[in-house]
Structures are given as structure tokens and as C-alpha cells.
Amino acid sequence: GENVEQHPSTLSVQEGDSAVIKCTYSDSASNYFPWYKQELGKRPQLIIDIRSNVGEKKDQRIAVTLNKTAKHFSLHITETQPEDSAVYFCAATMGGGKLIFGQGTELSVKP
């Protein structure tokens, strides 16, 4: 079926360390892969996205990599700060414009 798997479900790091979250998707035709951050009690908001014609994209401390052959994509956060603590979701578009999300990763950055 159409699904996105995300790991780990929880991640705890020390301030200043890097954090990596990984996702796999099922539909080989998927070509858009956004990442969302959701702070407690708030709506999810886009932090970065990547399209299938690109292997890597960076925005300051955040980067996303995509391996279309393996159907994997990952979020990398460097120099983590306490304000990075939140739930992060990966997603992929499937047939018909369906936008499917992973199960989420709760990131905790300890000062």
C-alpha cells in the first residue's frame, strides 16, 4: 500500500549535537518530499522540502538528502538548539496528489 515509514519515533540529543531522522516511502512515482515541524499545541509547519530531481538541499542548519533508488530520504539538523525540540514529520506525495505522512519523531534537545 501507500505508506511512509519514519524512524526513530523519539530522539534525544545534547545541545550542539546533530540529529538525523530517516524515512522510507513505498511509491516509486513519488517526487515531492516535505518535512514539517510541529511544536506542542501548534499546527505543523514546513521547514524544508526536496523534489526528486535533487539529491540534497540545505537551509542553514537543516539539510535533507534523497535516495530515489532506495526510496529513502533523511533530515539532518546540525548544531541542535533547545528550540529545535518538537515533533518532526516527513511526508511524500503519492498518486492523485495524496500527501502521506510518516509517524513522526519527537526530538528532545537537552541543554
Place this chain on the structure above:
Amino acid sequence: DAGITQSPRHKVTETGTPVTLRCHQTENHRYMYWYRQDPGHGLRLIHYSYGVKDTDKGEVSDGYSVSRSKTEDFLLTLESATSSQTSVYFCASTGGPNTEAFFGQGTRLTVV
């Protein structure tokens, strides 16, 4: 935030009653989505729309129906609410399948 709002923001209802949640966007977005968010399950797609009167099922559509008679409005109906439908519901909209989706503020629904 893009102009996307949900109503109501909170609702408590009794088992067996019908409930309708509304999502309204002012961005002229073609695609609209309804998700439910439960601990450990992330955001699960209930139904989505790819145009006026064009809708399709998502991962967890049983017990839910939708309607989209205007570009700006996407309604989610729980035909006969059950306790398992207690959740936080988010709608989202986007202009195209490969562009940013914007979320509403969420609706916390409790079925007692």
C-alpha cells in the same frame, strides 16, 4: 500563515451523533486534505480533494465522509460519532501536489 481556518476549534459530542467539521481557505488552493492526529500514529489521511466535487479516500476513511462544493470549503462529516474518533483533526491545503501544504489550527474532538 496562509489563510486556512478550521471550525469549531473544540467540540464535545455524544456517541452516535453526526458531527461536521469545516475547513475554509482563502488561497484558491486546488488540493485540500483532512487528517487525524493521534499519539504514536502521526498524521493519518482521512480524505482529500483534488478539485471541486473531486474527492478520494485516504488511509482511515471508514466512518467519515467529505464534501467540497466550493474551492474554499472542505467539510468533514462523522456520520455517527464513536469514541474511537476522539482525536485532533487537521485540515491542510496546497495549490499543487508538489508544493507546500498549509495547515489549519486543528480541531480537538471528544466523543463521549
